[in-house]
Amino acid sequence: MVTVPGGRLAVVVREGGTATPVLFLHGLNSSADVWSAVFDLLPRDRALAAMNLRGHGGSTREGSFEIARQTADVLAVIDWLGWPRAHLVGSSFGGGLALAVAAAHPGRAATVTMFGTALDPAPEILKPALDLLARAGVMGFFAAIAREWTFPPDADPGLVAEANRVAAANSPATVARLLEAGFTADFRQAAAEVGCSVLVARGEHDRTCPHGAAAKTAAALSTELHTVPGVGHLPMAEAPDLAAALIASSWRQR
Numbered sequence: 223m224v225t226v227p228g229g230r231l232a233v234v235v236r237e238g239g240t241a242t243p244v245l246f247l248h249g250l251n252s253s254a255d256v257w258s259a260v261f262d263l264l265p266r267d268r269a270l271a272a273m274n275l276r277g278h279g280g281s282t283r284e285g286s287f288e289i290a291r292q293t294a295d296v297l298a299v300i301d302w303l304g305w306p307r308a309h310l311v312g313s314s315f316g317g318g319l320a321l322a323v324a325a326a327h328p329g330r331a332a333t334v335t336m337f338g339t340a341l342d343p344a345p346e347i348l349k350p351a352l353d354l355l356a357r358a359g360v361m362g363f364f365a366a367i368a369r370e371w372t373f374p375p376d377a378d379p380g381l382v383a384e385a386n387r388v389a390a391a392n393s394p395a396t397v398a399r400l401l402e403a404g405f406t407a408d409f410r411q412a413a414a415e416v417g418c419s420v421l422v423a424r425g426e427h428d429r430t431c432p433h434g435a436a437a438k439t440a441a442a443l444s445t446e447l448h449t450v451p452g453v454g455h456l457p458m459a460e461a462p463d464l465a466a467a468l469i470a471s472s473w474r475q476r
Contacts, residue, residue: 224273224302226295229282232274233299236261241268242332242473243305247296248272249314249338250404251364251389251397252456253279256313259462264470273299275316279388283396287403293322300330311335311469313458314430318409325415335421335472337465338428338455340435341409341442348405352398360397364389373454374427381459413442420445421472425453425460 223230234254244264246257254272261270274281276295285291296319300308309332310320317336324331355363364386369375373382392400420443424436440447448468453460 223280224299226276226282226298227291228276228285231276231282231295231299232280233302234258234272235303236266236270238265238269239267242307242309243269243271243303244309244311244469245296245300245303245305246270246272247310247312247316247319248275248278249312249316249455250275250400251278251392252313252385253388255279255388256385256456256459257311260458260466260469263462263466269303269305271299271303275319277392277396277400279391283392287399289319289322289403289407289409292319292403293326296320296323297327297330306330307332309333309335309473311337312339313337314339314455315404315407318407318412321409321416321420322412324418324420325412328417331416331418333419333421333472334416335423335469336439337423337450337457338425338431338436339409339422339439340431341413341439342435343408344405348401351401351405355394355397355401360392360394361386361390363397371430372456373460374452377454377460385456385459410442413439416443419472421448421468422446423448423450423457423465423468425450425455425457427453428455430455 312320317339450457
């Protein structure tokens, strides 16, 4: 547990060799456990860590969920781990946070790998999302959007149920605050300022970050868009072998 303003952050650590370590950042309404299958597939030549962002898992619900606070939390975890620099890997909002950390603290990020990350805010989606949350409740909200936004129609029902269970662990008020932070987040300036190598990927059937949004992210970073076939918004859970291969490829390019 890492002490930060407003409480503590839960971090999962796998010790490894002396190669540059990796910090994994999940998306909103997920948890560090979403990376567990990827951890098992990556070589043990380096340490790995996955943090539960503020508002998730065993981490505090106190304080702001906005970019500035969450970015400071990420840096606090890197400092607590004693890592001079790290590869940063993020999913969705977590990918944007990785980009923000790399832009603000260029010496601390070796590379950034992002899955399903849009740079632009989407405030037009916020009100309908909050309305659905108010009508359906937390569990009903995530059950409704799992097939609509997150997973392809043929996704493993057990995987969908587990993602919904993790997402529904918060109160309606906390979920609303997370939605507000996510749909108003603007990572465009970070993309303009980042100096390290960035790998941009998206699941083929991801409707949370559709092809146009992901392509815009890749274009802003002057890089190509990698597509993970057959999956939705959570390639690290749906196809961990393919996600792990992409992540490792970003290290080999350095």
